Amino acid sequence: MIANSVFVLALWGALGSILVSPKSNRIMSFMTFMITSVIFFFLSKNYLAGTNEPFSFEWLKYMSLQVDIDLSSNTRKFEQILPIFLLSIIAMLVAVFNSEEMRKQRFCCLVALNLCVVCGAVCAVNLMQLLICSCLMTVLGFCIIDDMDARKKYAFYNLLADLSLFSVCSLTYGYIGSLDFKSLPMFDKLGAHRDLVAILLAFAISLKLGLFMFHNQLYDLSVLHFNRLAYLLFCSTPFAGLIILHKFYPLTSVSAYGQPILKTLSVLTVCCGIYSALFMNNIKEKTIGLVQILFGFGLIQLLFFSADFKVIENIILFGGAVFCLMLYAVYYASSYELNVSKMGGFISGNKFGFLLQMIAFFALLHYLLISFSGNAYYVALGFAAILTIVVAHILRQIFFGETHADERVLAMLKNPAWYLLFSLLALGGLLASFSYQKALIETGAMFILFVVCLIFYPLRKTEALYNSELVQESDAFETIFDFLIITPLTILGRILWLLVDFILIERTIINSLRDATGLMIRSVSKLNMFSAKLYIFYVLASFGLIAFLAYMGNK
């Protein structure tokens, strides 16, 4: 079933991407949406029926390398693929009906193609299939980003990530001689340079996921259309990062460095996300901050408590989608106002939207609270409290208090578009359906905390930071990387160029050779000049040489 879906989507997506026409923009995008929805329906049906369908295609058979493309269907894979399908359908729905999205057909077809690649990554049973899917996600993400500035960091970071992963795969394959994921634990016995492998892997995962230090690539995406941003935040390369972590998990522990690096970065990512969600003025950057918190949390649960990957995937994907839709709804309702400092008091024209946002958010919290046990549960509880405070703080600024909005924004204030509300309701309903009556007390406590935060607004002083240029504009890590990596490399390049190419080769070797040749020519010319004195000199010298040789011979 997965294989069939991939073929249909790949064919449709490829054709749709090539045959782009302004006339068919909406129709083609709508058809892509419908086709994906139908496929989603059949996939869900197969999932519920517990279908197991093997599909393996022998792609390469070199002497040294056998690569099979695996697209087998089973319950586990359906569980991983279906959330991405659902979110892709939502992204397509928004693209079809939103007038701000100009290139609907292209976007929907790229999403369809990305779905194929995601299926390939999830179903991968060997390093090569995953590596190719990861690289293809980078290419498709690059195409989905329709802003050149946003593309720069994205492309560089993902290129580095892919090359790191490439190196990890090369090294692993070099030692264990197999590309199969099942053989990865053998690296612990047969492999060498474990530190290097673990560090490179941690580096690749951090870059793909946009963890702390490498998060500025995600913030550069804030210039994109909200829908594209949302899609890229969790359905594109960050999702590839998650899959890589999941599949390469045995390699993270082959060295003493792999896991500590990732653990540290995930904790710092949560802090960074909280910082952005609270202090950034741009609503899109706040969204990215919230998604970062989820990523950090997911990684903490995976790395510290070996949580179930399916649960983490659901939290990150659905949670990310809920936050994106919540803030996108606000952005839409306020006629595309970007700055939260220019909002406030929106509840008057947006009651229904607020209610739906609350439902979706608490459904997410509820799902989060019922998904863990033991120590992981207490972490989840603390995390839920942090998330409640942060979200309450943001919603308080948007919906309550004195308004700072322009008259135009206030006059045009409306309920969000039906497709946003419908999507929010669908996601909220879905999350709520995972559990019925468990953890109701904890969820209730969170609700009280939420209300308290709304009423007392404890973090009100952070509003002052909206005017701070240092907080809003600075990109500390870009400056650091520039200072530590780019500038030294540039200086080194210049020194080598001047010192080696010009001074050593040009001025010393080539000029010396040229001068030596000139000197030789001049000397020979002089020796061959017609002159009686020279003639006598040569004759005498010859006699001298003969005499010397005769003497040496006798001796």
Added chain:
Amino acid sequence: MLNTFSILSLIIAIPFLGMLFTLFAKEAGDNGTRNVFSVAVFAVIANIVMILRIFMLMEVYKPGLQLVETYNWMQNPNIDIVFGVDVLSLMLLLAIHIAFIIGFIGVRNNLEHQKSLMVWSLMFLSMITGFFVAADIFSFYIFFEAMLLPLFMLLGMFGDVKRQEYINRFLLYNMLGAVIFFVATVLLFNYQHGMLELQQLNNMKLNSRLEYFIWAAIFISLLSRIPVWPFHYWIASVNSSIRNPMIFLISMILPLTGIYGFVRFLPKTLPSILGNYILILQIIGVVTMLFIALIGLINKDRQYKIFSYITVYYIMYMLGILTRNEVILLNIAFSFFSYLIIVASMEVFSHYIAKEQNQQGVLDDGLLCAYPKLSIIYSFMTLSAVGLPLSSLFLNNFLILSDLLAVNIKMGIIMLLSLVIVSSALLKELFRLRDAEKCALTASGQNDISRGIFSFMLFICFVLLMSFIKPLWFVIGA
């Protein structure tokens, strides 16, 4: 099979005959005739058809040279000319021919000395074809040196104001290599009391003093063609001074002859004397890679960036060949196929960008935004070049690198670092060219590449994509 005019001789003869026809063809005139161009392109296409036919005739995965042809040239001294091919030489030949078509497209509107350009280019093609099918040391040497003549003439005709200086360097380095190689050939000839097939070199036993000298001579002469330090300097000077894509292409192909020489000369089991040479070569190789990659990163000249990319990859292939792993050799062949086509396309379109920049009198920042078709092709080529899975570079480089990392981790890491740096330099350049905010032109598409060229380049992209899926996709039953 003695003195039989056969298919390998034919693929050397076709470009040569094409050259003769071109010589007598009418120059392009005001009435739009393009006889010279058409004849040259026809000759190359005809040869591509023949090469594809050879693929059908041979068993592609069988080791050793196939379709061997032997011609007795002289009785006393006894000199035989032997030709033969394997999948490596054929893949390289096919890629070179496709690169030539791309190069011809790049100069089709360049009417100044067009006939000379086509004539010398076809001569070079004929010589390099001979070089790749040469199976004995004598014909190998002849073609190795003969291909320098066309490049020498082209440099003299099309070089920039400093061409005299560059020709001096070109001669200095290549004459050095030629003389040393000649001495090695003569010594081998005398030692073996007759001509020597390249395949026999694997089993050759030499006395230690001679061995020491011969291998040093062969290494230096082959290295004189490869842009490793300090030989990189003449190639860098020549490459960055040429503003004609066809000649850049030819000078870019020249290092391939040095690399290929290593494939043919290095024995399967290395004599102990070679161990030291190879270690030195590995050290020089990786240092050069890093060195050139760094210069490519800081250099603002796009041509130099492409040159640095070419150099890093050539050295990587050279180091791969030095491992003497048969499977790696096959992967290098597949990787080279895409590499040559990608580099040729990038150079041709980079030249087109420079030409448009001069004609429009604007900076090239964001220029691609005004040329959508060109932008698609250039972006595809850059993304393929940086190693994304769009061509056979991806998979085959994976295997080459995994082998090199296993052989020597430090060398592998420096190599990876160099690859990252050159890839970043190319990406940075792409972003600069596609920066819409800095674009001084409107996207009218008026001066964009023609629909015909765009279609042809889309076909080339298709060929590259297919090479990713299956390197020998065009060979039935491979």
